[in-house]
Amino acid sequence: MGSWVKKQVLGKGTFGTVSLAVPCFPKDSLHIPAMAVKSADFKNSSSLQKEAKILYELRDCPGIVRCFGEDVSVEDGKRVYNMLLEFAPGGSLKDLIRQSGGHLPESDVAEYTRTILEALSYMHGKGYVHCDIKPGNILVFPSKDGGNNVKIADFGSLAKRSDCEVKGCPGTLLYRSPESILFGSTKASGDIWSLGCTVVEMLTGKSVWPTAIFQLKGVSELLREIALGKRPPKIPQNMSDEGKDFLGKCLVRDPKLRWSADMILNHPFLQQVKKSARLQDQQMNNNKAMPCLARSSNCDDIWIHEELQAALFISGWRRFYQKQKRPSLVGRTLSHAQAADRKKKLFCTNCLLRLNILEWLPSLFKGSITKGAQSQR
Template identity: 50%
Template sequence: MHASRLRDVLRRNSCPHGSSSIRDRPVFAWSGCDLLKWLKVQVLGRGSYGTVYLATPATPKYCPIGSIAVKSAALEHCMSLKKEATILREFTGCSEIVRCLGVDLSVEDGLGVYNLLLEYASEGTLLDVMKKNGGRLQEPDVQRYTRMIVKGLRCIHEKGYVHCDLKPANVLVFCSEDGASSVKIADFGLSKIPGEENEFVRRNFTFRGTPIYMSPESVLLGEIQSPLDIWSLGCMVIEMLTGNLAWTFKDMRTLMFQIALGNEPPKIPETMSEVGKDFLGRCFVREPRKRWTAEMLLRHPFLDETQVFPSTGYPLHVPPSVSKNPSASRTLGPPPGFELTVKRQSLPKNLPLPPSELIPKEKLLPKNLPLPRALANNLPPPPGFEFISERKLLPRNLPPPPEFSSISRKQTVARLAPPPGFSFTGIHA
């Protein structure tokens, strides 16, 4: 069916112009080879990209999926939705990324509208769930949601994409048949596609995404790579645990200097478990090339499905879908790249000597035992040295040798002949 025929059909079946009720506006959308009639029931949200509607099929027998979410924008302002549709086609097999059901064109009030059809999240966004629970979540719930988000990031980064705007408002929450909730990453309108260069390198403090979740390298250098999403993930974890933003700031300029030029990462909650604090430390490494990847974070003990680490700030609530294994929580595996080393038990200082009655008396040696004379006199010299016997000390006042007589000094000098060439002068008394 051509666009002109679709426009004629829509005009014949549309309500009179000027109707303000969304329920009074049935929307016909072209999807494949069947003309499906969708009713936009309710506005779910608005953004710079357009408007999100809750839609239901007017002919349910032709559409077994039930309610869907429709992101709509005027044709002249639909570039972001087209980009998102192209990206979502790459992740049809990833269960942690929202599923795209198709793309439709419609005419509403005589204007062309681009519609992106998505699966409907009955629980809303992760931010909505946080508000329903008093602004924050229990740490076991944060572990489960973070694990799913990191799995989604792994799929995104493996294909060369960067989400660039990861935050609770862009994560959808779904309710499964068993009552357990799951989350999926959505809103790829600002994502960086493979091969796309950094766009904002020449301008300081410019970025794509929400400022509070941006990484130092993205704010200062305009570097848009996968480590940006890891930093944003750490900011999300803090927000889920505390209900507050990761940074405290007065104005946007202060925030930009704090992120780009500050020496300290966002403050990690004191009530968080030690394993969780280590996890956030891996996310907040300022050097992007040393920051852990999504693949590495999935092997971190904090995301281990068999372990639940209670926080110290409020009571622990373990959902049914999470198995609590006390024995596993006491034996943590080492992080990736580290080996498990057994901690040596420190020995007490000044250990007492064993009691003498435990040692046979015949084996006890007296103190200050002298060295045997034979051993002392017959020891061989060290290598490189010759054996020199110890000379005996000579007594003083020995008698003179036979050739000399015991005379005084004067007499000895007087009796000696002078050397050749010298005359004898003598010694005066």
């Protein structure tokens, strides 16, 4: 625990505690500003150690929370096992639903669902079943475009696909599939059922099962309704036809008729998200091709100023740049007519300066290398 320190407790569970931790040396090689540390008494940390090994095996999937490593510390005279995870500033998907007024837009739901399904497909391909997919176990991270990315977390209930029946099947009751309650099944189809329940909650802010049954008649009645109920879970009517059909493929009582993660990834409900993502990528590539023309007139000068300053700082020509810079290269707000004319001039000036920099750099580096060699002699 010499390179990081716990700051505050984020939550507690049967395994132990989750704390926010920060590196003692902020400028370390990992550049990790904050971490979520799962801790447990070393004697009772076998489940956490198992989870760390699984996360290391699944580390190549972007839709699964990253594990930075393991550590053992001494706290209050006891050995404590710590699993270092990436910290989610946005909390969980459950928090996001609550902050959004109890429901999320269908376009966002489709995007999050696609990411979760891609992670499930990767996980199932490795022979694992999560067994506890729910909004509380989906973490939210900010994306570069100002939106959100989601990642699956909490692999304490994970099981091997070969384990067809398990006594005391893990998972949260409201998201468990009928076959997991009846037979203790831990097959991959159970994750798809849980995903369907999660999608309903993202859209409505409510569980797919009426909580009144649990409150008035007890857990036994809720178990009976999930496992033996004749009607399928209620699908929100304010969804698109593609969304309703998607949930119909997830919330099928017969696991043999339920679609797999690979199959449902090609569903039209998710394909529209891929189309919009491709359009966004294409637009971003167009912006990169002509960066000066893709920005507003008010920020063009500032952007060119920053670009040139960075390039010239690297080449060691800061003094030259300061002598040659013009008022147009220092951010100013201009009228529309002046901005249009100035933009054309700036684009030409930018191109010429870039060409000059490229011509100066080889000779500059050659001179610095020669001086370095002479000093070594």
